[in-house]
Amino acid sequence: MTDTMWCRGPDDGGVWVREHVALGHRRLAIIDLAGGVQPMTLETPEGEIALTYSGEVYNFAVLREELRALGHEFGTTSDTEVVLRGYLEWGTDFAEKLHGMYAFAIWDGRVDKLVLIRDRLGIKPLYFYPTQDGVLFGSEPRAILAHPDAEAVLNLVGLREMFGACKTPGHGVWTGMHEVRPGGLVEFDRDGQRERIYWRLTPREHTADLETTIAEIHDLISEITRDQLVADVPRCVLLSGGLDSSSLTAVAARELAGQGERARSFTVDFTGLTENFQADTMRGTPDAPYAQAVAEHVNSEHQAIVLSPDAMLDAETRSSVVAARGFPIGIADVDVSLYLLFKAIKERSTVALSGEGADEVFAGYPWFHVPAIREAEIFPWMVPLVEMLEEAEVDEVLNDDLSAALDMETYIQDQYQVAIAEVDRLEGESDEEHATRVLKYLHLTRFLPLLLDRKDRISMAVGLEVRVPFCDHRLVEYVYNVPWEMMTFDGREKSLLRAATGPLLPASVAERVKSPYPATQDPRYAAELQRMAKEFLAADNHPVFSIMNRKWMEETVAMDPVGMPEVVRENLDRAIDVATWLDIYRPRLDLG
Known part of the structure; x- marks a missing residue:
């Protein structure tokens, strides 16, 4: 089990075994390189306490x-x-004192109890799998699946969760497996299993005026960034040239300059993308020129990692990414480019700061500002996807029998109703203000976890720790309670973030419209995906068609790769990921 996590902790490892417990650990050394060896133990007169800790x-x-x-x-x-020692002094209540990203297990030998605790936003993963006489746990499902008592089985509920484009808190996807909920803890002892949530998003009245609010956000971002730059290893910032990463880079550069250091920044690019860029409905401009402008403005040591189609299509790289993700639920070209970017950065740094989470915290997505989408009674990020699929005239991607059994429309609607029922209402809050609170809550609890999971799995697959300052719970709590009118005071997306950090940025970047993570536009990439898919179609009863629709794949490989709609290419990419995942994990599908 511990060996499966080697990539998460390539620097050291250890196993600690006692009568009722075995703890394993793989270490990525960040702070106190010599002294932080794990599992770490503490002797008390009543018994031994042991810890295995990530984050x-x-x-x-x-x-x-x-x-x-x-x-x-x-x-x-x-x-x-x-x-x-915090646990020794305060028990499980000490979790409420922690600022950070963490997942850990404590064995309390004084009372023979196992405690699993996870950070508030769920930045670090933690899974568990009850057995007949105990429990298995690990940072990733593959650690648990390495144990003979765990079976790699997926039932219909797990498949719905896998393909649902939202992350249900506590759901482990694999049959019998669970996630420790963000902001939650689970205890196991002779009396059984108990779960408690120690943090959740709570509405509070916001009384500060606009000027004070902007100043408070600036101060919070500065303090959080300063805290997250602490490390005994080289650090850097991920810089795309968008408002989020540029703001973070500018603040980090200012903090490091005060310590006599120069910030290092990295951006991802694709061969020929900037020179041959074609604007579309999602991306109006290439990232590289804006990233370079920020780097020059803040005097960071900047490097662009340029990826070729060949690197993106490497079969071994895809296998590494799918193995790390655990499921074929991502967007393969984004996942692969992230992996290659992180792998290149790892050669130069061990810690990277990322702007992930700013869109969810500061209402950066376009659909936050479209009333029709806000009133659609569906997870709002799904509406543009449905529209793109309809516009591209894409047939059902999953095979007909599976699609009928899954009934994804009902499942997603049920999950949506569960999610909105969780949102507490502030006394006296108007219907319109509550509707925007619901929107923020959905993104922070159902959409952001998908992005954080991807970031963690892919970065830790190469032993790079990616920190996410915008996901600090103090900032999240504060902005969650800012009234919508104030959040959009200038009629634009991310008004508060732009006001708080814009003065630190070049005007061109401060005024730039949101652009998603870049994707390759090289038609050779789509053509190679089609070639791989043709091999599936040529094989007798290829396993991929236990999940994917053969007719859809036949139609897709016959398309002209030049001008292939991005949503179609993404689905073809995902189909190849499904085939790769089936080969790596060899799951048993329980469709009864």
Whole structure:
């Protein structure tokens, strides 16, 4: 089980075994490289306490001083020991004191109890699988599936979750498997299993005026970025040239300059994309010139990682990405380019800061601002996808029998109703204001987790720790409660973020319209996908057609790759991912 997580922790590893428990750990050394060895243990008169821990607690230095004042003595300078002693002092309530991204398991030998705890936004993954006489757990499903008591089975509910384009909190997709919920903890002992949520999005009255709100957001972003730059290894920033990453780069560069250091930044590009860029409905401009403008403006040490179609189509790379993701649920060219970008960065840095989460926190997506989409009674990010599929006249992508059994429309509507029922209403809140609160809640609890999961799996597949300052719970809580009129005070998307950080940026970047993560526009990429799909069609009873629609694939491979709609290419990419996933994980599909 521990060996499957080698990529997440290539620097060190350990196993700790006692009568009722076995803990394994793979370490990515970030803080106190010599002293933070795990599993870490602590002897008490009543019994031994042990910890296996993934992630970072950014306020560990403050907590360490608080614990020292209470009489604790430390043998290391690691945040790991702070977490262990924090549990000893405060029990599970100490989770509420933590700022950071973390997932960890504590074995409390004083009472023979296992405690699993996950950070508030679910930045770090943590899964568990109850068995007849205990429980298995791990950072990823493949760690659990390596145990002989766990079966790689997917039933209809798991398949619905896999293809549903939303992430249900607590759902582990594999039959019998669960996720520790974001902001949650689960305890196991002789009396059974207990779950508790220690943090959730809560409405509060916002009384500050616009000027004060903008200043508070600026100060929060500055403080959070400063905290997340703490590391004993090289750091960098992911810079796309959009408002989110550019704001983060500018703040990080300012903080590092105050420490006498120069920021390092990286962007991804594709061979010939900037020179031959063609604007479409999603992307009006290429990223590279804007990223370069920011780098020059803040004096960062900047490098563009340029990817060729051959690199993007490498079969071994695709297998690595699908194995890391665990499911064929991503957008393959985005996932593959992220993997290659992170792999290149890892050669130069071990920690990277990312602007992920800003769109969800600051209402950056176009559909936040389209009343018809907000009133559609469906997860809002799905409306543009449905429209693109209809416009491209795409037939059913999944095979007919599976599609009928899944009944995805009903499942998604049911999940939507469950999600909106969770949203608490502030006393006196108008219907319009509550509707926008629901919109923010859906993105933070059902959409952002998909992006965070992708970011974690793909970055950790190459041993790169990606930190996400915009997902700090203090910023999320604050902006969640800012009234909609104030969030859109100038009639644009991400008004508050632009006002808080725009003065640090070149005018061209501060005023740039949102552009999604870049995709290759080279028709050779689509043509090669078609060639691979033709091999599936030529084979006798290829396993991919247990999930994908053969007629749809036949029609897609007959298309002209030049001008192929992006949504069609993405589905073809996903079909090849499905075939790769079936070959790697060899799941049993339980469709009864």
